[in-house]
Amino acid sequence: xxxxxxxxTIAYDGTNYCGWQVQPNGITVEEVINKALCKxxxxxxxxxxxxxxDSGVHALGNVAVFDxxxxxxxxxxAMALNQRLPDDIVIVKSEEVAPDFHPRYCDCEKTYEYxxxxxxxxxxxxxxxxxxxxxxxxxxxxxxxxxxxxxEHDFVSFCNVRTQVEDTVxxxxxxxxxxxxxxxxIRISGNGFLYNMVRIIVGTLVRVGRxxxxxxxxxxxxxxxxxxxAGVTAPAHGLMLVEIRYPKK
Amino acid sequence: xxxxxxxxTIAYDGTNYCGWQVQPNGITVEEVINKALCKxxxxxxxxxxxxxxDSGVHALGNVAVFDxxxxxxxxxxAMALNQRLPDDIVIVKSEEVAPDFHPRYCDCEKTYEYxxxxxxxxxxxxxxxxxxxxxxxxxxxxxxxxxxxxxEHDFVSFCNVRTQVEDTVxxxxxxxxxxxxxxxxIRISGNGFLYNMVRIIVGTLVRVGRxxxxxxxxxxxxxxxxxxxAGVTAPAHGLMLVEIRYPKK
Numbered sequence: 377x378x379x380x381x382x383x384x385t386i387a388y389d390g391t392n393y394c395g396w397q398v399q400p401n402g403i404t405v406e407e408v409i410n411k412a413l414c415k416x417x418x419x420x421x422x423x424x425x426x427x428x429x430d431s432g433v434h435a436l437g438n439v440a441v442f443d444x445x446x447x448x449x450x451x452x453x454a455m456a457l458n459q460r461l462p463d464d465i466v467i468v469k470s471e472e473v474a475p476d477f478h479p480r481y482c483d484c485e486k487t488y489e490y491x492x493x494x495x496x497x498x499x500x501x502x503x504x505x506x507x508x509x510x511x512x513x514x515x516x517x518x519x520x521x522x523x524x525x526x527x528e529h530d531f532v533s534f535c536n537v538r539t540q541v542e543d544t545v546x547x548x549x550x551x552x553x554x555x556x557x558x559x560x561x562i563r564i565s566g567n568g569f570l571y572n573m574v575r576i577i578v579g580t581l582v583r584v585g586r587x588x589x590x591x592x593x594x595x596x597x598x599x600x601x602x603x604x605x606a607g608v609t610a611p612a613h614g615l616m617l618v619e620i621r622y623p624k625k
Numbered sequence: 626x627x628x629x630x631x632x633x634t635i636a637y638d639g640t641n642y643c644g645w646q647v648q649p650n651g652i653t654v655e656e657v658i659n660k661a662l663c664k665x666x667x668x669x670x671x672x673x674x675x676x677x678x679d680s681g682v683h684a685l686g687n688v689a690v691f692d693x694x695x696x697x698x699x700x701x702x703a704m705a706l707n708q709r710l711p712d713d714i715v716i717v718k719s720e721e722v723a724p725d726f727h728p729r730y731c732d733c734e735k736t737y738e739y740x741x742x743x744x745x746x747x748x749x750x751x752x753x754x755x756x757x758x759x760x761x762x763x764x765x766x767x768x769x770x771x772x773x774x775x776x777e778h779d780f781v782s783f784c785n786v787r788t789q790v791e792d793t794v795x796x797x798x799x800x801x802x803x804x805x806x807x808x809x810x811i812r813i814s815g816n817g818f819l820y821n822m823v824r825i826i827v828g829t830l831v832r833v834g835r836x837x838x839x840x841x842x843x844x845x846x847x848x849x850x851x852x853x854x855a856g857v858t859a860p861a862h863g864l865m866l867v868e869i870r871y872p873k874k
Binding site: 387388389434436463464465466468469497498499500501503504505616 | 636683712718747749750865
C-alpha cells in the first residue's frame, strides 16, 4: 500500500520528560509518540521532529512527520493517538502533507513564549511553567533592549556551543515584552534559533529589567560576538514553543 | 516562655496532596506543614486550618494558625518554614495575631476562583489547574445565571451532603464569569461555603453556558432546595482558594 506522509501538531507539558529527542537516559516526548504510533498502526515508525526542545521546555505546537500505510484517515490519527498517549502529550492536529515535506529543512517561522512570574513570593501552581523572579522588572527597559535584537544579526553571543554551527546569523521578526499584572511574557518569532538562544536572550533581558544592564548594553553584546558578554541562560521551564508556521504550497 | 499565636498565609499546588486535612490514606498539606513546623521549632505543633480544601484543589491564600514559644520573629517564620517545605507549598506570610484569633470561628469573607480552559483540544500545561471544556460556552448567559445566586440564599441545592449541616443559608457577595481569550474564570466571594458549593455552582453554570439550562433555571434550582435539581460537581483541579479576608480589629 502506498504510504502517506502525515504531519502532527503536538502540545506537551515538558516537566516529566528529558526533552523531545530520543536518548538513552530518560523518557522523551519523541519516544512516547513513536511507541503510541507503532501500537496504533502496527508499523515500525520513528517520527522526524521539527524542534528538539530541551528537558523541561513545553510546547503548544511542535511538529513531527512520519510515513505510514495505515488506513486510518489522516485527520483522525490525532484522536486515535491521543487515546494511547498520557495526559501531558496531546496531538492537536494530524493532516496529510506532500511526500517531500520535511519539518526542519524548509523555510519556516517559529514562535516561542517565555513566561515569567514577577511576584514577591513564588506561586506553587505556576512553578513548572513560569520563571519566578522576585525582583522588580522594568518591562519598558526590557522592550527597549529587545528592539536591538529584532532583524537579521549574528546571534553568536546568544548561543551556547553544543555542536559547531557554521552560520550563526538569524532573523528575529518579532520580540515583545508584555506585562499583564504579575505575569511577564516575552514573545519571540524568527526563522530559526541557535541552541539556547531564546533562553539566553531572556536571561539578558531580565538583567536589563533589574537595572544591571542598560538597554543599549544589548547592542554591545550583539556586537561583541562572544557568549561571555551576554547574561545567563534562563531556566528551561519558562519556555514554550508556541507555533511553527510553514509556507503555504 | 509565653506562647504567641502565629497566622500563616499559605499557597499550594494541590495536585500531589490528598487535600488539606490530615488523614490516614495519603499525604496532606496540613501534615507536611505540621512536620516542617515541628522540625523548625522543636515543639509538637498541629496547625488549625481555615479551609479544608479537597484533594486536587489549589490555594493562593489558605490560612492556618498555631501557638508557639519559638524565638524566631513571627514575620520571619515564613522564610524559615519555606526552606523546609517542598516547592508545591509556600508560606506567603507569617504574622502574630491575637491569642483568641481562630481562623474558622469568626466573621470572614472567602474568595475562590474556578478556572476553565475552553478550547477544542486540551492544553497539557494547564491540565492540572484548569477544567477543560471543549464545547462553546456562552459567558453572557453564565453571568445572567450567576446573578441569581448573589445575595443571601439557602444553598442546600448546591451542597453535597457530607455531614449534617444545620444552617445551609449563605451569602454570596460576588459571582463573576470572566472570559479572557480561551480562559474563563468564575470568581466567587462569600461569607462561607457549603461542602462542594463552588464546584456545584460551576457545574451548573457550565450547563447554562452549553445551552442545556436557561439562566432562569438557576433560580428554580435555588428554590427547589434539592441537590438533585442542580448540575454535576465540577472537577476539583479547576478550583483555587484565592483569599480569606478577616475583619480588622
